[in-house]
Amino acid sequence: MEFTLSNEQRAIATMVRDLMEGEIKPRVDEIEEAGVFPVFVRELFQRYELFAAMLPAEFGGIDGSLQTQCVVAEEVARVCGVSSMVVTNQSLGSSPIVSAGNKEQKEKWLPSFASGEKLVSFGLTEPNAGSDVRGLSSRAVRADGGWRINGRKCFVTHANVADLVVVFAKVKENGDRITAFLVETDREGFEVDKVEHKMGLKGSPTCSFVLEDVWVPEENILGKIGDGFQILIGSLNKGRISVAAQANGLARGAMEASLRYARDRVQFGQPLAKMPVVQQIIADMATAIEASRCLTWAAAHEYDSHSSDMVRYSGMAKLFATETAMKVTTDAVQIMGGYGYMVDYGVERMMRDAKVFQIIEGSNQIQRLSIAREALASL
Numbered sequence: 001m002e003f004t005l006s007n008e009q010r011a012i013a014t015m016v017r018d019l020m021e022g023e024i025k026p027r028v029d030e031i032e033e034a035g036v037f038p039v040f041v042r043e044l045f046q047r048y049e050l051f052a053a054m055l056p057a058e059f060g061g062i063d064g065s066l067q068t069q070c071v072v073a074e075e076v077a078r079v080c081g082v083s084s085m086v087v088t089n090q091s092l093g094s095s096p097i098v099s100a101g102n103k104e105q106k107e108k109w110l111p112s113f114a115s116g117e118k119l120v121s122f123g124l125t126e127p128n129a130g131s132d133v134r135g136l137s138s139r140a141v142r143a144d145g146g147w148r149i150n151g152r153k154c155f156v157t158h159a160n161v162a163d164l165v166v167v168f169a170k171v172k173e174n175g176d177r178i179t180a181f182l183v184e185t186d187r188e189g190f191e192v193d194k195v196e197h198k199m200g201l202k203g204s205p206t207c208s209f210v211l212e213d214v215w216v217p218e219e220n221i222l223g224k225i226g227d228g229f230q231i232l233i234g235s236l237n238k239g240r241i242s243v244a245a246q247a248n249g250l251a252r253g254a255m256e257a258s259l260r261y262a263r264d265r266v267q268f269g270q271p272l273a274k275m276p277v278v279q280q281i282i283a284d285m286a287t288a289i290e291a292s293r294c295l296t297w298a299a300a301h302e303y304d305s306h307s308s309d310m311v312r313y314s315g316m317a318k319l320f321a322t323e324t325a326m327k328v329t330t331d332a333v334q335i336m337g338g339y340g341y342m343v344d345y346g347v348e349r350m351m352r353d354a355k356v357f358q359i360i361e362g363s364n365q366i367q368r369l370s371i372a373r374e375a376l377a378s379l
């Protein structure tokens, strides 16, 4: 297994870290306060070609490796969770096309996602279908040489700024079969009717949209009728590894902030960092983050090498890294005491942002169910 980074990946990590420190860090509070999609972040990422790390090389990507994507996601999230959503949502949204698109679909969409010229969202969740994705009720029926789609989706990241949404709907042919469709957001009948107010990731719009008799041509079906479930599961298996990398970034950012604080803050005549109880928290944070990264990169390696064990690794990486991020960000607030609780110091934002990663792309309870199932089956 490959736990180390190549020289090129190290160079990318350094470039992204410098970019985040120089251009985004000074504006993180602005992003948080505005609470809307940060257009300047997208433009910056376009200019520095960060979206290219999310796509395969043959369609304008850097090297198509998930480990490279993880490196970018981690470095971005270390400074700004919202910015990490800007870049990783492009990967989640394009995954169905990468895995199941035909030549025309790939050539039409993927290069513009790799450049960031166009944005894409992943439209799966519905009001009555969250963890239980088979319970979705959006429907597509054949009409006028194409498909007419009706339904409602909720909690879809960046649907209000996306050019395309991959929509999962049921087709009633030989039973109810989940099928994936490419839906351009300027089609008649597509309307984003709610942008949520959230605990964290405030600049990353989470949207509900309705599909009212939205017509798409036959060429907008992804794969075949009934392929949708495999397509969405494959995309989420990949997406979870990326979520783990984002969680690692948040954890690192919070730990670094709390270490700097602990080194400088003097109480009872000595810096907090010299106190054994604080050192114990620091040691546990550092160890958990390193273990999370190892598991995340191992999962990315399993994914990149098409290993049959990838699903297990993906779930374990997502579970471990996101639990770690929640604990580390909470501990970072604790180390910083009252100052940690204050908005000016940034770690309370990281703690709020970390929470969602335990929920999205398959909640951690769902990950535990599948990891336990695999462990029992291996006996």
Ligand SMILES: Cc1cc2nc3c(=O)[nH]c(=O)nc-3n(C[C@H](O)[C@H](O)[C@H](O)COP(=O)(O)OP(=O)(O)OC[C@H]3O[C@@H](n4cnc5c(N)ncnc54)[C@H](O)[C@@H]3O)c2cc1C
Residues within 6 Å of the ligand: 121, 122, 123, 124, 125, 129, 130, 131, 132, 154, 155, 156, 157, 158, 198, 201, 206, 356, 359, 360, 361, 362, 363, 364, 365, 366, 369
């Ligand atoms: C900020 C944000 C962004 C999102 N972005 C997207 C997106 O881009 N595209 C998209 O399609 N969706 C998106 N989602 C939706 C997200 O994937 C779902 O919220 C998630 O899958 C959980 O579904 P739910 O919220 O309906 O919770 P539910 O499925 O109702 O679960 C509620 C609770 O019950 C637990 N639970 C459920 N079933 C079981 C079980 N069998 N055993 C034990 N516990 C169980 C869950 O773990 C959870 O704690 C986003 C959500 C958020 C909050």
